[in-house]
Amino acid sequence: MRNGLGIAALVLGIIGVLSGLIPLLFFIAGLLGLLAVIFGFVGRARAGKGGASNGGVALAGAILGLLSLGLATWGMVITVNAVDEAATQINQALSSTAPKPTKDPTPSASKAPKPIALGAVAREAPFALKILSANRRQVVSNLIGSHKAQGSYVVVHVLVKNTGKNPAQFDGTNSGLLDSDTNQYVIDSEATISQNLESGQGLYDQINPGQKVTRVLVFDIPKKANPVVIALFGAEGSQGSFMYLVKESALQNAGT
Numbered sequence: 015m016r017n018g019l020g021i022a023a024l025v026l027g028i029i030g031v032l033s034g035l036i037p038l039l040f041f042i043a044g045l046l047g048l049l050a051v052i053f054g055f056v057g058r059a060r061a062g063k064g065g066a067s068n069g070g071v072a073l074a075g076a077i078l079g080l081l082s083l084g085l086a087t088w089g090m091v092i093t094v095n096a097v098d099e100a101a102t103q104i105n106q107a108l109s110s111t112a113p114k115p116t117k118d119p120t121p122s123a124s125k126a127p128k129p130i131a132l133g134a135v136a137r138e139a140p141f142a143l144k145i146l147s148a149n150r151r152q153v154v155s156n157l158i159g160s161h162k163a164q165g166s167y168v169v170v171h172v173l174v175k176n177t178g179k180n181p182a183q184f185d186g187t188n189s190g191l192l193d194s195d196t197n198q199y200v201i202d203s204e205a206t207i208s209q210n211l212e213s214g215q216g217l218y219d220q221i222n223p224g225q226k227v228t229r230v231l232v233f234d235i236p237k238k239a240n241p242v243v244i245a246l247f248g249a250e251g252s253q254g255s256f257m258y259l260v261k262e263s264a265l266q267n268a269g270t
Contacts, residue, residue, distance in 0.1 A: 017068045019053045019056050019060065020053070020057035020061065020068040020069070020071040020072030021068065022049075022053045023049075023053035023074075023075025023078075024050075024054075024071050024074055026046045026047075026049050026079065027046070027047070027050035027054070027076070027077070027081070030042075030045075030047040030050055030078065030079060030081075030083075030085075030086075031085060033046060033082070033085075034047070034082050034086055034088070035085065036089070037088070037089035037090075037093050037096075038089070040086045040087075040088075040090040040093060043083075043086040044086030044090075047079045047081070047085075047086060049079070050078055051079035051080055053072070053075060053076075054072045054073060054077070054078075056072075057071070058076065060072075129243045129258045131258055132257070132258045132261050134257070137255070138254070138255040139177075140176055140177055140179075140182050141182070142174075143172055143173070143175075143246050143255055143257070144172070145170065145171070145173075145257055146171040147171045148171070148241070148244075148260075150166050150167065151163070151166065151167045151169055152166055152167065153167075154169060154209055155208075156208045156209065156211055161208060163202075163234045164234055165234055165235050165236040166236075167235075168233040168235055168259075169232050170233070170244060171229075171230055172228065172229045172230075173228055174227050174228070174229050175226045176221040176223050176225055177223075179223055181220040181221065183219070183220050184221060184229060185218050186206070186217075186229050186231045186246060186247070187201060187203065187217075189201055189244060189245055189246050190244070191233045191235065191244055192241070193241050194240040194241075194242050195239070197239060199234075199235050201232060202232045202233060205232040206232045210230050242259060242260055243256055244257050244259055245257075
Protein backbone atom coordinates (compact mmCIF):
# COMPACT_ATOMS: atom_id res chain seq x y z
CA MET A 15 0.00 0.00 0.00
CA ARG A 16 1.12 3.53 -0.83
CA ASN A 17 0.29 5.37 2.41
CA GLY A 18 3.08 7.97 2.23
CA LEU A 19 0.97 10.90 1.02
CA GLY A 20 -1.61 10.48 3.77
CA ILE A 21 1.08 10.35 6.45
CA ALA A 22 2.88 13.35 4.94
CA ALA A 23 -0.40 15.31 4.87
CA LEU A 24 -1.04 14.57 8.55
CA VAL A 25 2.51 15.53 9.62
CA LEU A 26 2.52 18.70 7.53
CA GLY A 27 -0.95 19.61 8.82
CA ILE A 28 0.11 19.21 12.46
CA ILE A 29 3.28 21.29 11.98
CA GLY A 30 1.30 23.88 10.00
CA VAL A 31 -1.27 24.30 12.78
CA LEU A 32 1.44 24.66 15.42
CA SER A 33 3.23 27.25 13.26
CA GLY A 34 -0.03 29.12 12.68
CA LEU A 35 -0.41 29.70 16.42
CA ILE A 36 2.55 32.09 16.14
CA PRO A 37 1.44 35.06 13.96
CA LEU A 38 4.98 35.85 12.74
CA LEU A 39 5.24 32.34 11.25
CA PHE A 40 2.15 32.81 9.07
CA PHE A 41 4.13 32.21 5.87
CA ILE A 42 5.37 28.80 7.13
CA ALA A 43 1.88 27.83 8.27
CA GLY A 44 0.47 28.82 4.88
CA LEU A 45 3.01 26.82 2.90
CA LEU A 46 2.70 23.70 5.07
CA GLY A 47 -1.08 23.99 5.11
CA LEU A 48 -1.24 24.17 1.32
CA LEU A 49 0.97 21.07 0.96
CA ALA A 50 -1.08 19.21 3.59
CA VAL A 51 -4.30 19.95 1.70
CA ILE A 52 -2.83 18.76 -1.61
CA PHE A 53 -1.22 15.60 -0.16
CA GLY A 54 -4.33 14.87 1.92
CA PHE A 55 -6.79 14.98 -1.00
CA VAL A 56 -4.45 13.03 -3.27
CA GLY A 57 -3.91 10.44 -0.51
CA ARG A 58 -7.68 10.25 0.10
CA ALA A 59 -8.32 9.73 -3.61
CA ARG A 60 -5.63 7.01 -3.71
CA ALA A 61 -7.27 5.25 -0.75
CA GLY A 62 -10.62 5.38 -2.53
CA LYS A 63 -9.09 3.51 -5.47
CA GLY A 64 -7.55 0.89 -3.21
CA GLY A 65 -4.00 2.13 -3.63
CA ALA A 66 -3.70 3.15 0.05
CA SER A 67 -5.22 2.04 3.34
CA ASN A 68 -5.06 5.29 5.34
CA GLY A 69 -7.83 7.39 3.80
CA GLY A 70 -8.85 8.63 7.24
CA VAL A 71 -5.29 9.82 8.00
CA ALA A 72 -5.11 11.58 4.64
CA LEU A 73 -8.46 13.30 5.30
CA ALA A 74 -7.31 14.40 8.76
CA GLY A 75 -4.14 15.82 7.18
CA ALA A 76 -6.20 17.76 4.62
CA ILE A 77 -8.47 19.17 7.36
CA LEU A 78 -5.45 20.23 9.42
CA GLY A 79 -4.01 21.80 6.25
CA LEU A 80 -7.16 23.91 5.81
CA LEU A 81 -6.93 24.94 9.46
CA SER A 82 -3.28 25.90 8.90
CA LEU A 83 -4.30 28.10 5.97
CA GLY A 84 -6.88 29.83 8.17
CA LEU A 85 -4.33 30.41 10.92
CA ALA A 86 -1.84 31.71 8.33
CA THR A 87 -4.38 34.29 7.14
CA TRP A 88 -5.05 35.34 10.74
CA GLY A 89 -1.32 35.62 11.46
CA MET A 90 -0.72 37.68 8.33
CA VAL A 91 -3.43 40.19 9.30
CA ILE A 92 -2.06 40.53 12.83
CA THR A 93 1.53 40.94 11.61
CA VAL A 94 0.63 43.54 8.97
CA ASN A 95 -1.40 45.55 11.49
CA ALA A 96 1.42 45.38 14.05
CA VAL A 97 3.98 46.58 11.51
CA ASP A 98 1.60 49.36 10.44
CA GLU A 99 1.10 50.50 14.03
CA ALA A 100 4.83 50.39 14.75
CA ALA A 101 5.55 52.52 11.67
CA THR A 102 2.94 55.05 12.79
CA GLN A 103 4.44 55.26 16.29
CA ILE A 104 7.94 55.69 14.86
CA ASN A 105 6.75 58.50 12.59
CA GLN A 106 5.03 60.21 15.52
CA ALA A 107 8.19 59.89 17.63
CA LEU A 108 10.33 61.33 14.86
CA SER A 109 7.87 64.19 14.37
CA SER A 110 7.92 65.07 18.06
CA THR A 111 11.73 65.10 18.23
CA ALA A 112 12.32 66.88 14.90
CA PRO A 113 13.61 70.46 15.22
CA LYS A 114 10.86 73.01 14.92
CA PRO A 115 11.22 75.45 12.05
CA THR A 116 12.85 78.67 13.15
CA LYS A 117 10.86 81.82 13.00
CA ASP A 118 11.64 84.33 10.30
CA PRO A 119 13.52 87.08 12.19
CA THR A 120 12.45 89.80 9.79
CA PRO A 121 9.16 91.61 10.30
CA SER A 122 6.15 91.15 8.09
CA ALA A 123 2.90 93.02 7.75
CA SER A 124 0.88 89.96 8.79
CA LYS A 125 2.67 88.94 11.99
CA ALA A 126 4.47 92.02 13.30
CA PRO A 127 2.97 93.83 16.30
CA LYS A 128 2.29 97.54 15.91
CA PRO A 129 5.68 99.31 15.98
CA ILE A 130 6.41 101.90 18.64
CA ALA A 131 6.96 105.52 17.72
CA LEU A 132 10.27 106.93 16.55
CA GLY A 133 12.30 108.13 19.55
CA ALA A 134 10.43 105.99 22.08
CA VAL A 135 12.26 103.43 24.21
CA ALA A 136 11.56 99.76 23.56
CA ARG A 137 12.01 97.14 26.28
CA GLU A 138 13.72 94.06 24.91
CA ALA A 139 14.95 92.21 28.00
CA PRO A 140 17.57 92.68 29.22
CA PHE A 141 17.92 95.79 27.05
CA ALA A 142 16.31 99.18 26.59
CA LEU A 143 16.54 100.23 22.93
CA LYS A 144 16.14 103.59 21.24
CA ILE A 145 16.61 104.61 17.60
CA LEU A 146 18.97 107.58 17.53
CA SER A 147 19.07 108.08 13.77
CA ALA A 148 18.46 106.42 10.43
CA ASN A 149 19.93 107.74 7.19
CA ARG A 150 20.75 106.55 3.70
CA ARG A 151 24.17 106.37 2.09
CA GLN A 152 25.69 104.89 -1.01
CA VAL A 153 29.03 104.10 0.67
CA VAL A 154 30.05 103.34 4.25
CA SER A 155 33.70 103.36 5.27
CA ASN A 156 36.10 103.08 8.18
CA LEU A 157 39.87 103.25 8.65
CA ILE A 158 40.34 99.84 7.03
CA GLY A 159 38.26 100.27 3.89
CA SER A 160 34.85 101.06 2.43
CA HIS A 161 31.74 99.24 1.29
CA LYS A 162 29.52 100.24 -1.61
CA ALA A 163 25.85 99.36 -1.62
CA GLN A 164 24.24 97.42 -4.44
CA GLY A 165 21.21 99.65 -3.94
CA SER A 166 21.63 102.08 -1.08
CA TYR A 167 22.55 101.62 2.56
CA VAL A 168 20.17 102.37 5.40
CA VAL A 169 22.39 103.08 8.41
CA VAL A 170 20.57 102.85 11.75
CA HIS A 171 22.14 104.00 15.04
CA VAL A 172 20.61 102.25 18.05
CA LEU A 173 21.23 103.21 21.67
CA VAL A 174 21.42 100.00 23.71
CA LYS A 175 21.33 99.96 27.52
CA ASN A 176 21.73 96.81 29.57
CA THR A 177 19.01 97.05 32.23
CA GLY A 178 19.67 93.56 33.56
CA LYS A 179 21.99 92.30 36.29
CA ASN A 180 24.46 90.38 34.14
CA PRO A 181 26.68 91.20 31.15
CA ALA A 182 24.83 90.58 27.91
CA GLN A 183 25.54 90.74 24.19
CA PHE A 184 23.49 92.71 21.69
CA ASP A 185 24.83 92.48 18.15
CA GLY A 186 21.61 93.05 16.23
CA THR A 187 22.55 90.57 13.51
CA ASN A 188 19.07 89.00 13.59
CA SER A 189 17.41 92.35 13.04
CA GLY A 190 15.26 93.01 10.00
CA LEU A 191 13.94 95.94 7.99
CA LEU A 192 10.49 96.35 6.46
CA ASP A 193 9.72 98.80 3.68
CA SER A 194 6.43 100.48 2.78
CA ASP A 195 5.66 97.63 0.34
CA THR A 196 6.19 95.04 3.14
CA ASN A 197 9.41 93.75 1.57
CA GLN A 198 11.83 92.38 4.15
CA TYR A 199 15.58 92.90 4.39
CA VAL A 200 18.37 91.49 6.58
CA ILE A 201 21.50 93.33 7.65
CA ASP A 202 24.66 93.61 5.57
CA SER A 203 27.05 91.76 7.90
CA GLU A 204 30.36 93.13 6.59
CA ALA A 205 29.20 96.73 6.48
CA THR A 206 27.63 96.42 9.95
CA ILE A 207 30.79 94.97 11.49
CA SER A 208 32.99 97.66 9.89
CA GLN A 209 30.79 100.49 11.16
CA ASN A 210 30.88 99.19 14.72
CA LEU A 211 34.68 98.92 14.54
CA GLU A 212 34.80 102.54 13.42
CA SER A 213 32.93 103.62 16.56
CA GLY A 214 35.47 101.76 18.70
CA GLN A 215 32.90 99.26 19.92
CA GLY A 216 33.13 95.64 18.82
CA LEU A 217 29.80 94.36 17.56
CA TYR A 218 30.02 91.23 19.70
CA ASP A 219 31.33 92.86 22.89
CA GLN A 220 29.44 92.13 26.10
CA ILE A 221 27.56 95.08 27.60
CA ASN A 222 27.84 95.37 31.37
CA PRO A 223 24.78 96.09 33.55
CA GLY A 224 23.83 99.77 33.54
CA GLN A 225 26.08 100.58 30.58
CA LYS A 226 25.00 102.15 27.28
CA VAL A 227 26.53 101.60 23.85
CA THR A 228 25.59 102.63 20.35
CA ARG A 229 25.19 99.85 17.83
CA VAL A 230 25.22 100.60 14.12
CA LEU A 231 23.12 98.37 11.85
CA VAL A 232 23.49 98.60 8.07
CA PHE A 233 20.96 97.33 5.53
CA ASP A 234 21.50 97.24 1.76
CA ILE A 235 18.12 97.87 0.10
CA PRO A 236 16.95 98.95 -3.38
CA LYS A 237 17.23 102.70 -4.04
CA LYS A 238 13.50 103.08 -4.56
CA ALA A 239 12.55 101.16 -1.40
CA ASN A 240 11.11 103.22 1.44
CA PRO A 241 12.15 101.77 4.84
CA VAL A 242 9.59 102.33 7.58
CA VAL A 243 10.03 99.70 10.33
CA ILE A 244 12.99 97.96 11.97
CA ALA A 245 12.73 94.80 14.09
CA LEU A 246 15.40 94.57 16.78
CA PHE A 247 16.15 91.28 18.50
CA GLY A 248 18.04 91.16 21.79
CA ALA A 249 18.72 88.00 23.74
CA GLU A 250 18.29 84.61 22.09
CA GLY A 251 14.65 83.58 21.88
CA SER A 252 13.32 87.13 22.24
CA GLN A 253 10.14 88.15 20.43
CA GLY A 254 11.70 91.28 18.99
CA SER A 255 10.88 94.99 19.24
CA PHE A 256 9.35 96.73 16.23
CA MET A 257 10.14 100.43 15.85
CA TYR A 258 9.30 103.07 13.28
CA LEU A 259 12.21 104.67 11.42
CA VAL A 260 10.07 107.66 10.45
CA LYS A 261 7.42 109.61 12.31
CA GLU A 262 3.92 108.17 12.17
CA SER A 263 2.59 111.48 10.88
CA ALA A 264 4.87 111.12 7.87
CA LEU A 265 3.43 107.66 7.21
CA GLN A 266 -0.12 108.97 7.43
CA ASN A 267 0.65 111.85 5.09
CA ALA A 268 2.26 109.47 2.63
CA GLY A 269 -0.88 107.36 2.58
CA THR A 270 -3.24 110.25 1.86
